[in-house]
Amino acid sequence: MELSKADPKGLVRESYRIDGITLEECRSIFIDWALSVPVDVDTAEALRSLLAHYIPGNETHPMTGVLTEALVAPAAPRRKGGRMGRLGA
Template sequence: MDLKTADPKGLVRESYRIEGITGGECRSIFLDWALSLRPGTDTSEALRTLIAEYAAVAPGHPMNPVLEAGLLAPPTPARRGGRMGRASRPGARS
């Protein structure tokens, strides 16, 4: 994946340029980054691209563990609505 696709607004790139940035600020930027990805973008692949590009040249940067944690996050379960969602729960009425 190219960097333009992985970081369409350059948010992660700019976070590595901010001197004295904190972990909290990095987490906030990460959320903005995640919301800026185009629908259908493989988030894991985008994170691997960003880690390969930036983390290796900036060891100890507070964005590094934020990006790594993004890879470790479990996938979001799909919501089942309607009757199927209710029927799959123990004790649910049909």
């Protein structure tokens, strides 16, 4: 995928250019990025494209960690309500 399509506002690109950027700042930028990605773009594919482009030489950058975490599927939700939830089972 083209970087211009994966990062339409250049937010990820700019995050890699900021000296001393923190993990919290990268997470905030990531949220802005996620909200700016067009609906017709496959987010996982965009993340893989961004990582492939930016990881070389930036392995320890906080944004690399944020983008990598975003590709990990969340655990399946478990039901916590009802009688079993009240009993702590």
